[in-house]
Amino acid sequence: MLPAYIKPMLAKLSAPFDSPRFLYEIKWDGTRCLFFIENGKIRLQNRRLNDITYRYPEFWDLPKLIKKDGLVFDGEIVVLKDGKPQFRLLQEREHVKSPLKIKMLSERLPATYMVFDLLYVGGEPLLDRPLRERKKLMQELLPSSPFVAESAFILEKGVAFFEKVVAMGFEGVMAKDIESPYVPGKRVDFWLKFKPRGRRRCVVVGYLLRPDGTLKSLLVAERKENELVFRGRVASGLNTHLAVELLGRLKKLESKRPENLKGSGFPKGTIWVCPELECEVSFQEITNHGQFRAPVLEKIFLS
Incomplete structure (x- = not known):
């Protein structure tokens, strides 16, 4: 007799890789x-x-x-x-x-x-x-x-397969350990998903400082018609030189939280700024809470 239900096995996010232990198939x-x-x-x-x-x-x-x-x-x-x-x-x-x-x-x-x-x-x-x-x-x-x-698959060549699949317009690739069991309801390393990183132009709406007063991360939002949609905080991509230059500019823009900023999960200790400074952020995906997953600051428009 079959069970009344089975929780499906889930996958973790990963960068593309090659491995003789994995098979690779289209993420439908x-x-x-x-x-x-x-x-x-x-x-x-x-x-x-x-x-x-x-x-x-x-x-x-x-x-x-x-x-x-x-x-x-x-x-x-x-x-x-x-x-x-x-x-x-x-x-x-x-x-x-x-x-x-x-x-x-x-x-x-x-x-x-x-x-x-x-x-x-x-x-x-x-x-x-x-x-x-x-x-x-x-x-x-x-x-x-x-x-x-x-769902057809190939072996070993995950990076090339991912590039081809994305170029064809598919959502991404699933990588699965060929020796792995099926683990109901769990998100485990046996199954990994490769998804192309998105890029969005955003505005900086706030920032966070470390205890020593240096710039820790930026809070960014996307412009959507007459609103700003909060996309979370970004720290990756902030090198020391850029962080020093940015902090000087951000201090001059300090203000109240933008009235048209929508979203949730604003971190404690946020120093809000006027949404004038634009940037480009890459990310793995947008979470159910509307925030970027694994964001990286790719470009800051300082002119």
């Missing part, structure tokens, strides 16, 4: 989905452990095409256009509850299940088996269907 911009097949019926579970079977009627007959029962696959649901996932089109599928509309959308915007792991076979767990074994079993069981595809 879709909905994470665990695909249960038990007693000839399917059940689709998303990352939040919700049952989303009703949304995707194109998958309902897949158990008839698979020889074994008691299966759990892991993968992502995507809507493809010209061979690439279109998250906007997937969202159209995800926010519909009417059975009639669901059926119409399944025909107009059919989904594809990109499979990348196999967790159970015949009701028995494979979680402790190495990924290379789970992948091999998965390949043997995948049905021939326009709605299912294996």
